[in-house]
Amino acid sequence: MKETALGVTEIFETMEYGPAPESDKPALDWLAGHDPAFGIYLGGRWVKGSDGKLFDVINPATTQRLARVVQAGAPDVDAAVRAAREALPGWAALPGHARARHLYALARGVQKHARLLAVLESMDNGKSIRETRDLDIPLVARHFYHHAGWAQLRDAEFPGHGPVGVVGQIIPWNFPLLMVAWKVAPALAAGNTVVLKPAEFTPLTALAFAEIAHQAGLPAGVLNVITGDGTTGKLLVDHPDVDKIAFTGSTEVGRIIRQATAGSGKRLSLELGGKSPFVVFEDADLDSVVEGVVDAIWFNQGQVCCAGSRLLVQEGVAQRLIAKLRARMEKLRVGPPLDKAVDMGAIVAPVQLERIRGLVNKGVEEGAKMWQPSWACPTEGYFYPPTLFTDVSPAATIAQVEIFGPVLVSMSFRTPTEAVELANNTPYGLAASVWTENINLALDIAPKIKAGVVWVNCTNLFDAASGFGGYRESGFGREGGREGMWEYLKADWESGLGARD
Amino acid sequence: MKVTREQQQKTTERLAGASAPPAARPPVIGEERDVEVHRRPVRNPGAPLDLESVRALRVNRSAVERRAATIPTRRTVKKQWQAAWLLRAITCMDLTTLQGDDTPGNVLRLCAKARRPLRDDLVDALGVAHLGLKVGAVCVYHALVPVAAQALAGSGIPVAAVSTGFPAGLSPFRQRVEEIHASLEAGAREIDVVITRAHVLTGNWEALYDEVRAFREACGDALLKVILGTGELATLTNVARASRVAMLAGADFIKTSTGKEPVNATLPVGVVMVRQIREYAEDTGHQVGFKPAGGIRTAKSALEWLYLMKEELGNAWLAAELFRLGASALLTDIERQLEHFVTGRYSASHRHPMV
Numbered sequence: 001m002k003e004t005a006l007g008v009t010e011i012f013e014t015m016e017y018g019p020a021p022e023s024d025k026p027a028l029d030w031l032a033g034h035d036p037a038f039g040i041y042l043g044g045r046w047v048k049g050s051d052g053k054l055f056d057v058i059n060p061a062t063t064q065r066l067a068r069v070v071q072a073g074a075p076d077v078d079a080a081v082r083a084a085r086e087a088l089p090g091w092a093a094l095p096g097h098a099r100a101r102h103l104y105a106l107a108r109g110v111q112k113h114a115r116l117l118a119v120l121e122s123m124d125n126g127k128s129i130r131e132t133r134d135l136d137i138p139l140v141a142r143h144f145y146h147h148a149g150w151a152q153l154r155d156a157e158f159p160g161h162g163p164v165g166v167v168g169q170i171i172p173w174n175f176p177l178l179m180v181a182w183k184v185a186p187a188l189a190a191g192n193t194v195v196l197k198p199a200e201f202t203p204l205t206a207l208a209f210a211e212i213a214h215q216a217g218l219p220a221g222v223l224n225v226i227t228g229d230g231t232t233g234k235l236l237v238d239h240p241d242v243d244k245i246a247f248t249g250s251t252e253v254g255r256i257i258r259q260a261t262a263g264s265g266k267r268l269s270l271e272l273g274g275k276s277p278f279v280v281f282e283d284a285d286l287d288s289v290v291e292g293v294v295d296a297i298w299f300n301q302g303q304v305c306c307a308g309s310r311l312l313v314q315e316g317v318a319q320r321l322i323a324k325l326r327a328r329m330e331k332l333r334v335g336p337p338l339d340k341a342v343d344m345g346a347i348v349a350p351v352q353l354e355r356i357r358g359l360v361n362k363g364v365e366e367g368a369k370m371w372q373p374s375w376a377c378p379t380e381g382y383f384y385p386p387t388l389f390t391d392v393s394p395a396a397t398i399a400q401v402e403i404f405g406p407v408l409v410s411m412s413f414r415t416p417t418e419a420v421e422l423a424n425n426t427p428y429g430l431a432a433s434v435w436t437e438n439i440n441l442a443l444d445i446a447p448k449i450k451a452g453v454v455w456v457n458c459t460n461l462f463d464a465a466s467g468f469g470g471y472r473e474s475g476f477g478r479e480g481g482r483e484g485m486w487e488y489l490k491a492d493w494e495s496g497l498g499a500r501d
Numbered sequence: 502m503k504v505t506r507e508q509q510q511k512t513t514e515r516l517a518g519a520s521a522p523p524a525a526r527p528p529v530i531g532e533e534r535d536v537e538v539h540r541r542p543v544r545n546p547g548a549p550l551d552l553e554s555v556r557a558l559r560v561n562r563s564a565v566e567r568r569a570a571t572i573p574t575r576r577t578v579k580k581q582w583q584a585a586w587l588l589r590a591i592t593c594m595d596l597t598t599l600q601g602d603d604t605p606g607n608v609l610r611l612c613a614k615a616r617r618p619l620r621d622d623l624v625d626a627l628g629v630a631h632l633g634l635k636v637g638a639v640c641v642y643h644a645l646v647p648v649a650a651q652a653l654a655g656s657g658i659p660v661a662a663v664s665t666g667f668p669a670g671l672s673p674f675r676q677r678v679e680e681i682h683a684s685l686e687a688g689a690r691e692i693d694v695v696i697t698r699a700h701v702l703t704g705n706w707e708a709l710y711d712e713v714r715a716f717r718e719a720c721g722d723a724l725l726k727v728i729l730g731t732g733e734l735a736t737l738t739n740v741a742r743a744s745r746v747a748m749l750a751g752a753d754f755i756k757t758s759t760g761k762e763p764v765n766a767t768l769p770v771g772v773v774m775v776r777q778i779r780e781y782a783e784d785t786g787h788q789v790g791f792k793p794a795g796g797i798r799t800a801k802s803a804l805e806w807l808y809l810m811k812e813e814l815g816n817a818w819l820a821a822e823l824f825r826l827g828a829s830a831l832l833t834d835i836e837r838q839l840e841h842f843v844t845g846r847y848s849a850s851h852r853h854p855m856v
Binding site for chain 1: 559560561563564565567568574575576577578579580581582584585586588589627628629631632776807811812816819
């Protein structure tokens with residue numbers, strides 16, 4: 001979508017969409033203010049890494065370097081945990097309404113800087129500006145507002161409970177700032193202090209958020225942000241003075257963390273992978289189903305843990321639905337994420353792109369039929385087109401393995417019972433959606449699917465008041481709502497047991 | 502309107518390439534076009550009423566509302582693209598006045614505007630004089646048809662008459678059919694009919710089919726636009742079913758509303774109707790047009806309707822042959838946006854010749 005000197009007359013005839021770029025200036029100005037490198041945020045101060053090691057943060061849509069950030073080492077993690085420990089008594093002793101005031105201030109800070117955060121998130125992650133502007137950032141603010149309420153009500157609503165303590169939080173790259181909110185808001189509301197490690201691909205909005213928190217007057221040490229790759233994460237997980245680890249990411253890493261924390265007395269919550277079923281019955285509104293699929297698997301380039309990546313369609317309407325889906329896929333637009341008229345942006349990093357390509361090839365090798373739209377993706381940057389597999393058997397690799405990309409696999413079923421069997425035929429259990437115009441059928445099927453969230457006639461809808469989390473290999477623990485608060489609370493009698501004291 | 506040299510210079514730069522008309526390509530709309538231009542090569546002949554396919558239709562309201570809500574957020578056009586799209590919107594407008602106090606005077610004014618929808622200096626600045634811009638049609642009550650037909654003679658702009666007991670459609674059936682004949686005799690080339698909403702609300706699809714069939718026959722060569730009155734059809738499923746029945750009965754266009762209902766053209770209703778048009782085209786191979794009407798007042802909303810057409814139906818539905826916007830005040834806002842494109846400044850509406 002290069003800027004061309006097309007005239008009005010030509011466009012009048014072709015009626016093409018032109019470029020509609022959101023300005024990257026606010027983000028570039030902000031980044032320029034942090035040249036040559038970002039620090040890490042400990043105890044209310046920005047400091048350099050202990051051994052001076054840095055790594056590059058890349059814009060996946062342009063492959064250009066955006067910034068350099070610290071590869072935090074053991075002394076840094078140590079200092080961060082110490083800062084959090086020191087801040088804990090003061091923060092935990094604050095009355096609920098005082099903590100609530102801080103959370104309200106964070107929410108307003110996010111709203112005040114919404115444009116910068118949306119642009120920065122898009123540049124850092126590759127997701128479209130429409131999504132960061134309309135979904136990510138508003139939900140972030142909503143999470144802080146919601147949890148300000150819980151901060152104020154904690155003592156009344158959770159009598160006999162207090163904070164867990166120092167919480168280590170490790171978050172993924174697919175919704176960088178939204179995951180900050182999902183982790184930090186309930187932790188702070190309950191009275192914990194936090195050491196947060198954003199993903200190495202996407203640390204920038206977490207750093208921007210730390211600045212916002214600093215400006216908003218959050219007490220020193222309550223929120224500490226350290227950057228780095230998996231080794232930094234491991235240091236945090238293994239740190240003896242951390243009371244709880246909250247992790248969102250791959251099932252593979254989740255397993256390692258589970259092993260590392262077992263027997264240590266550390267609390268743990270895990271939000272891991274998924275291979276969520278998208279179940280379509282023959283009486284569904286098929287045109288709306290098509291849009292549902294777009295929201296399910298082509299949202300955020302399919303890099304969504306709860307993406308509806310397994311399309312299960314009742315046999316009688318399967319052909320019609322697939323035909324409609326193909327027509328819809330032709331109309332999707334993949335392009336520069338900052339363009340306000342694209343549906344899909346870039347894949348976060350080459351390693352992820354390779355993974356998607358590898359699994360798609362595997363799917364073709366195993367005999368599934370692949371379909372991609374006729375148009376081509378931009379060649380500069382890490383882009384991958386929306387992809388649809390038909391003739392997939394449950395035994396196929398692509399039907400079992402989480403691809404974490406814009407790749408949909410479809411299967412058909414004969415009866416509602418078989419639909420449930422296929423839906424549950426996965427090691428995961430994060431989310432599901434059920435499409436039918438028959439409420440009795442929906443109410444019958446939804447509870448039979450083993451998943452943390454089941455959407456009826458919609459998908460990928462989130463709210464701060466609604467708990468999110470999984471079963472089986474999708475992890476445990478909930479985020480959001482009252483159920484999410486329990487993850488960051490400890491019964492007072494537990495403190496007397498002295499397990500960790 | 503004073504335009505400084507500096508502004509003109511800027512405009513010239515911005516329009517780089519705009520002033521040179523395409524060499525080999527004939528203009529989409531000729532200087533002197535015939536009304537026939539508005540007709541698709543193959544007119545929808547209709548099809549037998551297939552009750553089963555009508556009754557099987559189900560529309561999920563909340564899903565449709567979500568889709569409708571993201572159409573304006575998923576797509577946008579800027580700069581010369583926006584200007585070109587707005588020009589296209591002008592050519593798709595059914596410039597309308599449907600008031601009890603309409604007189605030959607204000608209808609003549611409307612027709613004059615229909616011939617010259619955009620100020621000459623803006624047309625020149627945009628370099629589109631060769632397009633011979635004019636609106637899609639002028640839409641009036643029967644009594645004003647002769648005035649409009651005379652005022653538009655030779656312009657190639659058809660007169661559309663609202664008919665069949667507009668807006669409620671509850672006068673005796675024979676009179677409603679007779680009204681169509683009378684409007685055709687008076688010079689109307691397009692007929693916007695209203696349906697009996699009761700047929701939809703009671704599920705009497707045969708009666709609806711027969712009614713629209715009769716209107717179609719009465720229309721002869723004239724274009725038949727069927728107003729569903731969606732604001733009074735209660736559910737989106739009803740809108741879908743009524744759309745399908747109207748097309749099966751031979752509608753050339755399906756149109757949302759009379760403009761007299763409490764709620765008129767909304768994007769969710771539009772989503773449902775254009776999806777039915779798509780389904781009908783897939784089933785029968787015939788392309789039926791779409792006309793949202795009522796409450797479309799801003800250039801931005803006109804663009805949103807165009808996005809809807811392009812996304813759900815394709816480029817063929819971005820021209821007056823298959824798409825009309827029923828509006829009047831809309832034109833002034835489009836002119837203001839185009840003037841902003843040319844000068845970088847927003848003008849007051851009094852700077853544009855009134856509709």
